[in-house]
Amino acid sequence: MHNMSSPTSSLFEQIGGQPAVEAAVDNFYRRVLSDDTVSHFFDTVDLDRQRAKQKAFLTMAFGGPHNYSGKDMRTAHARLVVAGLNDAHFDAIVGHLGGTLAELGVAPELIAQVAAIAESTRADVLGR
Amino acid sequence: MPTVSFGNHICQLQDGETVLDGLLRHGIPVAHACKAGSCGSCMLRAISGGIPESAQAGLKDSWRAQGCFLPCVCHPISDLTLAEPGVGARVDARIASVRLLSADVIRVHLAPEREFEYRPGQYLTLFASPTLARSYSIASLPSDGFMELHVRRTRNGLMSGWLFGEARPRDAVQLQGPLGDCFYTCGNEDQPLLLAGTGTGLAPLYGVLRDALSSGHRGPIMLFHGALGPEGLYLGDELRSLSSRYPNFTYTPTTDPIDRVVAAQVPKTTGYRAFLCGDPAVVQLLKRKIFLAGAAMREIHSDSFLPAIL
Numbered sequence: 072m073h074n075m076s077s078p079t080s081s082l083f084e085q086i087g088g089q090p091a092v093e094a095a096v097d098n099f100y101r102r103v104l105s106d107d108t109v110s111h112f113f114d115t116v117d118l119d120r121q122r123a124k125q126k127a128f129l130t131m132a133f134g135g136p137h138n139y140s141g142k143d144m145r146t147a148h149a150r151l152v153v154a155g156l157n158d159a160h161f162d163a164i165v166g167h168l169g170g171t172l173a174e175l176g177v178a179p180e181l182i183a184q185v186a187a188i189a190e191s192t193r194a195d196v197l198g199r
Numbered sequence: 200m201p202t203v204s205f206g207n208h209i210c211q212l213q214d215g216e217t218v219l220d221g222l223l224r225h226g227i228p229v230a231h232a233c234k235a236g237s238c239g240s241c242m243l244r245a246i247s248g249g250i251p252e253s254a255q256a257g258l259k260d261s262w263r264a265q266g267c268f269l270p271c272v273c274h275p276i277s278d279l280t281l282a283e284p285g286v287g288a289r290v291d292a293r294i295a296s297v298r299l300l301s302a303d304v305i306r307v308h309l310a311p312e313r314e315f316e317y318r319p320g321q322y323l324t325l326f327a328s329p330t331l332a333r334s335y336s337i338a339s340l341p342s343d344g345f346m347e348l349h350v351r352r353t354r355n356g357l358m359s360g361w362l363f364g365e366a367r368p369r370d371a372v373q374l375q376g377p378l379g380d381c382f383y384t385c386g387n388e389d390q391p392l393l394l395a396g397t398g399t400g401l402a403p404l405y406g407v408l409r410d411a412l413s414s415g416h417r418g419p420i421m422l423f424h425g426a427l428g429p430e431g432l433y434l435g436d437e438l439r440s441l442s443s444r445y446p447n448f449t450y451t452p453t454t455d456p457i458d459r460v461v462a463a464q465v466p467k468t469t470g471y472r473a474f475l476c477g478d479p480a481v482v483q484l485l486k487r488k489i490f491l492a493g494a495a496m497r498e499i500h501s502d503s504f505l506p507a508i509l
Binding site for chain 1: 483486487490491495496
């Protein structure tokens with residue numbers, strides 16, 4: 072048995088699990104849509120579907136249960152790479168992720184772990 | 200490719216074809232309208248075979264449990280045997296009255312012949328015949344004793360043509376539904392409510408408004424109604440009279456772009472509950488702006504009125 076505060080609890084548990092994803096998703100999506108350098112990649116007709124994708128991404132980045140494979144990441148972003156998705160955009164998203172977590176009061180060392188998980192997808196997302 | 204059986208008909212679907220398109224291609228008459236998995240007009244029931252969950256999205260649990268699904272967005276994963284939605288899915292009703300609200304909008308009152316439970320602002324599918332169905336939002340309250348729809352005349356519209364030209368009191372129709380989550384819920388009576396819509400998008404907003412007022416909502420309620428010209432701003436007198444009776448209710452009719460009018464009057468929407476109905480492009484634009492202005496996405500209820508695709 073271990074509890075939430077135990078040093079062995081997972082990153083996902085330490086951040087606060089699914090409720091933390093729910094708390095973060097509007098904040099994160101609003102930052103992304105308000106950033107003119109990246110908003111066009113996210114500005115689809117269907118905001119609800121896009122928000123669901125953001126939730127799946129945050130769950131993964133928070134170290135939670137997810138079904139993403141590197142191949143999925145590649146396929147899902149291939150169209151965006153053709154449209155010009157590059158390192159600067161990727162950095163901006165990781166920045167917004169950190170901004171959201173800081174605003175929600177998540178400890179800097181946990182934010183660094185989230186950023187590292189996001190970083191691990193860079194090559195797949197950018198199709199390299 | 201899967202085979203679909205429906206009554207005496209058997210049809211082989213082509214690659215990438217939906218169940219509805221396959222049935223129509225074989226000349227099998229099935230009522231349909233939006234062809235986008237929204238209006239509910241084409242709903243059928245699978246007696247056997249596998250239905251992907253996505254073809255049941257938005258349907259009532261009791262319907263899903265019976266195998267009901269929307270063939271217009273169904274790419275089946277196995278052979279299917281289909282039937283009509285079945286007893287209980289549709290309720291007989293009669294036209295009670297049809298009255299003009301403006302040059303091209305009528306107010307249709309319906310009298311269901313048995314109980315039809317709904318929340319004001321949800322939508323139903325109206326069947327004028329087994330193959331002619333369209334969905335409309337419900338503008339009345341259950342306590343009104345009748346059901347009210349607002350119907351705009353559309354060019355060459357089959358249903359609106361019938362309702363404007365031929366429908367008479369006591370004519371028999373059928374109702375299916377309701378669907379949708381664009382309705383008022385009690386529990387946060389001081390929350391500000393933002394209601395915005397274009398054209399007959401006013402119908403569900405009118406239902407939500409009267410529901411909120413009669414439930415004793417105390418927070419401000421702001422209704423924005425947009426139309427291309429002043430003749431489209433129907434129900435103005437009734438809404439002005441409601442706003443003089445209820446100090447927390449304000450009514451803003453406009454022929455300017457509604458998103459700008461809303462943004463000017465409500466620059467910050469944090470803590471708001473919003474209801475957005477009508478033209479799909481306007482609804483999406485409003486939704487984005489109201490979200491970016493601070494409202495939580497789960498507090499934004501919307502209903503895009505999709506056109507019928509024949």
